Amino acid sequence: MQNDLPKFSDKIVGTMRLGQWGAKMNSAAYDKFIRRCIEIGCIDFDHADIYGDYTTESEFGQILKKDPSLRKKMQITTKCGIRMLSENRPHHAIKSYDTSPQHIVESVENSLKNLSTDYIDILLIHRPDILLNADEVAETIMTLKGSGKVLHFGVSNFTTSQYDLLNDRILLCTNQVEASVLHLDPFHDGTFDQLQKLKIQPTIWSPFAGGKLFAKEKTERATRIFDMANGLCEKYDCDIDVLLLAWLKKHPSHPVPVLGTTKIERIEKYMNAKIKLSREDWYKLYVASIGKKVA
Numbered sequence: 001m002q003n004d005l006p007k008f009s010d011k012i013v014g015t016m017r018l019g020q021w022g023a024k025m026n027s028a029a030y031d032k033f034i035r036r037c038i039e040i041g042c043i044d045f046d047h048a049d050i051y052g053d054y055t056t057e058s059e060f061g062q063i064l065k066k067d068p069s070l071r072k073k074m075q076i077t078t079k080c081g082i083r084m085l086s087e088n089r090p091h092h093a094i095k096s097y098d099t100s101p102q103h104i105v106e107s108v109e110n111s112l113k114n115l116s117t118d119y120i121d122i123l124l125i126h127r128p129d130i131l132l133n134a135d136e137v138a139e140t141i142m143t144l145k146g147s148g149k150v151l152h153f154g155v156s157n158f159t160t161s162q163y164d165l166l167n168d169r170i171l172l173c174t175n176q177v178e179a180s181v182l183h184l185d186p187f188h189d190g191t192f193d194q195l196q197k198l199k200i201q202p203t204i205w206s207p208f209a210g211g212k213l214f215a216k217e218k219t220e221r222a223t224r225i226f227d228m229a230n231g232l233c234e235k236y237d238c239d240i241d242v243l244l245l246a247w248l249k250k251h252p253s254h255p256v257p258v259l260g261t262t263k264i265e266r267i268e269k270y271m272n273a274k275i276k277l278s279r280e281d282w283y284k285l286y287v288a289s290i291g292k293k294v295a
Helices: 027-039 056-066 068-073 101-114 134-146 160-167 191-198 209-214 220-236 240-249 264-272 279-290
Strands: 012-014 044-046 075-080 120-125 150-156 175-178 203-205 256-259
Touching (some): 027 056, 056 101, 120 134, 160 191, 209 220, 209 240, 220 240, 220 279, 240 264, 256 264
Parallel strands (some): 075 120, 150 175, 175 203, 203 256
16 A cells, blocks of 8 residues: 555645745746756645635646646645635635535546646645545545546645544545644644654645744744754754754654745755754754753
């Protein structure tokens, strides 16, 4: 069963801010960005149906429609399960979660059309749905996999018990969760332990804590971390963002960060970085985060 797992590149390109929720790239900018990512070996692209108010997938897909050869050079993750209030979904009465077979299938068909592809490499359930019926979801995904429309299946933001419930019925390939030196929950709540046990790589959103460490007005906690990181950057001759990625990736579950930047030069920097923290230096940042000595 483990042979059915995808192989992620060292970093994943997050697409959430490429379109209407961020850089508002035009077609030429999308084209240049995608091609350069592929050139430097960052071939994983992370989508969700809701990004850009349900527009980013189609904007990205226009590039693949113009040049279908690009599709075979990349791995696409997309997510479904959130029914978001949007002018592009006027029939949604309230923001809610939906993992019904009908919604999953409709979402996959929409993503296939929008991304100008006939298969999705990795489909994730975006958020835990309280009404999730594990048997129905597993059966739906098996049908989609059988048709070749979905190659791998995983989840995002699931607790360990929610992960177990679904993984007992169908092999999950990842749990995409928030983790950073400012968000330590997965280190403590069993998420990383569970994935290490299963030999499943977590994928990580917001690996830089949403830029909180780089804000002009920092919290006391962020200041402690920033000051410690600055000192370590001199030792390792690197920038703070590179150091923070190295800190995250040192965990033995082998987390794969999703990069939210729209700047290709930053992605190039992260792909070229080869920093390996010592265990003691890892703990220096950890202690700075928790604000006390370890027991």
